[in-house]
Amino acid sequence: MEELFANPALQAGVAPFLVALFVAIAFSRLRVGGLAAIAAFLVCFYLVTGIQFAPLTATRKILVLAIVAAAIGPLLDFALKPTRVGILLMAGGAAGGALWAFWPVILQKPGMQAWLFGGSAAIALAVMVGFAQAQLASDGVRAGAAVLALGLGVGIAAIFSASLTYGLYGIALGAGGGAFLLPQMIVGKKATAGATFTLPAMLIGGLVAVGAMLLAQLPWYCVLILALVPVMVRLPGPEKAPVWLQAIVFSLYGFVIAGVACALAWPSSPT
């Protein structure tokens, strides 16, 4: 049994997907099926490293921020209804969260590199969270496709960057995105994504990418390219086609840009 739970395919694929699928279906009537993404991430985190908060490392700060985002998301959907200013605040908060999580590591980098890495982290998080909330939150299919592509892209790029742990976190997020998409594809009806889904999902995707950049070897420009996944998924598509076809097309949009980031993450230098 212990060996089964130590299998990366179960840790990042099967278990997160099944739990996220359950959450997406069971909580859809309550309009919080979007918690599928955070559920997938938490399952993977628990299986890979265990849920602990001390010492508060950058990786554990990602966990803290993800949980906070999962609490804020439904609040925004049901009580506060984010305005344009609210979305800007969310984007700024995500950028601030990234800097908080990785500040000790950024400070250790030499001058220009610190600015480059810190700037890339802040911009990527602001774009991902802000754009997804403004443009994807109302469309469950596009939001699900963006998280599927972002999660898999971040995961594979992190593995290329030498961190399998971060790779598993990313892939689990992708599994959560897929689990959110699947019931929509089967039923043929779009679900509500809202900040419940997009805020924690984009925050986790962005922070895992930034972690792979600062703690492993993911190039900074790959993080910025991955930040374009939600933008790519917003491009015009077959709006009147069946939901399953829309899901496939929008996912492919996301995979194209995520694939570029993964290709660039593969190092060209010998060592």
Next chain:
Amino acid sequence: MKSLVVGLIAAALPLATAAQMENYNIDGQHTFPYFELEHLGFAMLRGRFDKTAGKFSIDRAAKTGALEVVVQTASVTTGDNDRDGRPRTRDEHLRTPDFFNVAEFPTMTYRSTAVKFAGDNPDTIEGTLTLLGVTKPVALKVERWKCGPDTVRTQGKRFMCGGNAVGSFKRTDFGMKYGAPAVVGDEVKLWISFYGFRQ
């Protein structure tokens, strides 16, 4: 007058004790912590850290001592440093959050809490290892210990001590859980070869 003499003797006693304490700086060029652990359940994998600094002190009369070793985690090497078509080498992987997380934890530190002697030589060092921000007790057994003038390099002008110490710990106790125990074993054996120059 009598009380003055007694006072002076009492004041001088700590100085006399301190004079017994010999302080040594660790020779980074000849001090290497090696580690060994199971790989894929088949072979034992060995590696070492190339950059180590620290100091130790010993009081032969009182049979006490102290040790502090600081290891640069980014200097870890297992001999696999050629990508050879792979995205990253094993040594690069060891530096990521999967293992030593060197960007966040650039050093690991061993500090003694007690040194036990067997005869005239240190035998067991009790202390704590701080790795990945977690501090746990780890004991080291001094397998070899020799002190004397460095006749080869300094024609006896420099006095040094050298030897080997061994210990073991479970890496998961420090939060290093990646691949444990199926891919990379949990039990880590430490083997340290060290030299120190007397100050």
